[in-house]
Amino acid sequence: MTINDIKKLTLEQRWEFIKYQLRMRGTSITQLARDIGVDERTVRWAKLNRYPRIERSIAKALNVQPWEIWPERWNNDYTPVRERPNTAECKYTRSNSNSTVIASHRLSCGGV
Template sequence: MKDWHKADIKAALEKRGTSIAKLTQEAELKKGTFNNVFRVKYPKAERIIATALEMQPEQIWPSRYRVKEGETTNHEIEVRDVSERTEALKADKTPIERMVCLSASDYYHATKNPHFAAHYGGVERIRAELFKLLDEWHIEINQ
């Protein structure tokens, strides 16, 4: 299993309305400090980023938290409903094309990252939400 790419982490944070810079500032650390997390193990930054994404550090950086075969971690993956996020975005009056882009990004990421997919109920669930949004967008365009 591969670690998340730097761009995927930044995009996931952006989806949640935050950034590496904001997290660094909130943690009262020097500007640029969190960028080290992309090169080397940095448990404090990893925990802060993972918390902002409602995940565990080992889900984002599995190579840094290898579990030996036969062992398990004490973390359960809480399955989140992707449709709840869609409803929250609708409540915030997010444009449909933005929701489609976010959903497409989730789908792509889910196909590459099994932990991410599991966190949101599987690739098919994410795909179904994407197609539901595409249908809504299509209806909106043709009205």
């Protein structure tokens, strides 16, 4: 089975294939979680739920693109399908003032 065949699998089978591929590369879900600085449960959350950051990390560990593993979670333009489409994935700088954080976030994401 190749990564191209993964689209045909159920979510449970797909997750087992992901774990198998990670083991073949000498790592695991637990190690991946440590590497990206999150709890193991956070990585496992991506099994059944959309989580673009984690999906990208898993895909990177497998040397593929996330839309190759989860085509139903990604748009044709390779952006994640959003349950909350107005929530952007962007970084913002923190400051002492909460209003400054919100303003910085809005500006960095192209909002007003």
